[in-house]
Amino acid sequence: MWRVPESDSRSQRQMFAENHNMRIGVDGRELFGEATGTGRYLDNLCREWALLPTAQEFEILVYTPTVARSNSFRNNGAPITQRMVPGTGSAFWEQTTLASQVNSDHLDLFFGPNYSVPLRADVPSVVTLHDISFFSHPEWFGLREGFRRRWLARQSIAKAKAIITVSNFCKQELIDHLNVDSSSIKVVYNGVSSTQQSTVAMSDTVDQIVLYVGSIFNRRNLPTLISAFGHIVKQLPRARLIIVGPNRTQPHQDLTELSKTHLISDRIQFLSYVKETELAQLYRDASVFAFLSEYEGFGMTPLEALSTDVPALVGDTPVAREVYKNSVLYVPPKSIDSVATGLIKLLTDVSLRRTLLRNAKPVLANLTWARTAQNTLDVLTNAAS
Template sequence: MKRIAVNARFLCERVTGVQRYAIEVCQALIPRLAGQGIEVVLLAPKGKLLPLGGGAQVVQADRALHVYAWEQLVLPRMVRATGADLLWSPCNLGPLAVARQVVTIHDASIFAHPEWFDWRVALLYRLLLPRLARRARRVLTDSHASAHDLIRHGVVPPEKLRVVYSGVGFAPGRLPGVLARPLPEPYFLTVSSLEPRKNLRRLLAAWTRIHALGALPEHRLVIVGAPARVFSGGALGDSLSPKVITVGYVPDEELQRYYYWADAFLYPSLYEGFGLPPLEAMVFAKPTLVSDTPSLREVCGDAALYCNPLSVEDIVAKVLRLATDKALRARLSSMAPARAANFTWDRAAEAVAQILGEVLDAVTPAGPPR
């Protein structure tokens, strides 16, 4: 039986967009590949791991190391020990010592804006990613906009690059019972890790200006998301208006409750490889405001209202339009679920399985990855 190993570093990390991608695709991918006679084994660092369904076989390292050291030094030995024919690294980085590898690089933000990141992380990624992309058999990314950026910055050879869209796992029909309101006041919602590229400072400035104008006096701005340790600089100011509520990280069931009761969703991000939260909001038919950037245009299509993320004035104008234009709200709400339905984890897993299968057929059948 052919065997694919997965770089499961994500199982010991907090779940943000990259980890969610890996978890959701793996859960759909493992039974799909099993049906094709391909075994999947997840190789993980030593430590407490996130639970993963789908009949996953997980092998952990026998000693603890920093995840980056584990990935480069220990993971190649684990790949050889399991006799895997191919390695898939779904979370940007992978071991340079493994050439029979497919790696998913989600975006080019660390090349486009290294100032957003902790300098040590930026240096590591900028050194490793181009070398990894040259050695890997294929590189996957989340959108055509992201592919364009990876090529433009010289990270990935164009002939190796393939686009695989992410998916949305939320579905109102699967919600357990009636969801209680998370807070009594009406609110607009944003969901993101607290990092510079999410543009929360301008969103907060816009929200302050909206209330200074006397608009939306009853509404709160709710921010769901945890700080991201690999990024430099604070995302929020030292003091927040009482009209702003920060929730921090919440599990999926709680997150869906915030989506369900929101009056609208705001996402003026400066840079995205894909942009999953707007699609999650669209599952719940929420009128959605996003940045006018290539990847968000590609993903959200006509089902969102767009703003200039560099202009506080434009964010203010578009939030007020989203709040007051009933015809616009109705149109966006009606289009949103169908738009989100275009992106599923089953489709993502099918595309990943096809690419892994093609590479698996092309590599030398005898012996583990080199």
């Protein structure tokens, strides 16, 4: 028997009584403020859910502490609505205010797309873990932050009826580090952002741009990239390096000072944040994309580069081989000489560039947000039943 909160409209009550649509709540905190990887993941899921032929069989409530920047809630007739739950959007908000609202809304299921769920919510839940670096590499986190992340993730995994993760590599890590039953882990690959595939006018730049996009963590080896770039600038006088993303290194890495040490500060541009339209333009202008991470759960940005015909230089790791297959040039992520050689190859070898971009087409064809959204919704509905 459906119980609909008094705040819902009469038409909503009638819909639930007659159609018995499944009601799914979603933690939407990452949809406000500056875009994050998890925020873009959720934004794309919401957008694609609204377009599914079965969309009218569901009501999806996306809980946010303030107005979300996403346009996914503005599709006419789409069963996705934003539910404002005022607060800070902190872990405390999630575990108290959000949990209380979820219980009041009498959901069939709650979905936590960002590593945790409200533990006091009295409904079945599904949680997505994009990686478990805070378990496998605790040295990358402060004591308090690492403890908070590990505790919440462990409790959320224990509560969840299903765990979504984004690669087989991450699934194996969950099994190895947390002894999670493999049958409860569902691998759903991410898609490639459609905003990167849209037509964007080319700028008149004649520079050879090496581009990095993503939050800057120690594991992503930006000092290696900057040092390698310093090795190639004499051979390639038109080369420039653009680094997009906030510096979240711990211990802190002063990348601006490093560029001065290599006497290349005039050839490197640091952008902590750009709008989606500006990001699309940067991808279109780039000659090479560089992503030297030694640890990821998936890694979306090299795929976004490939989708705009920009070849990618990527750190050679098991998850990179799983996701990108033979569509990128692999290098040891901490080897300055190997990275420098790889950059020169991709900037000068036309045949190699064409081969990699040709190899990327079937990879990209298999990684669509429409497929990700449908597979994710399948996991949610199975967990609810």
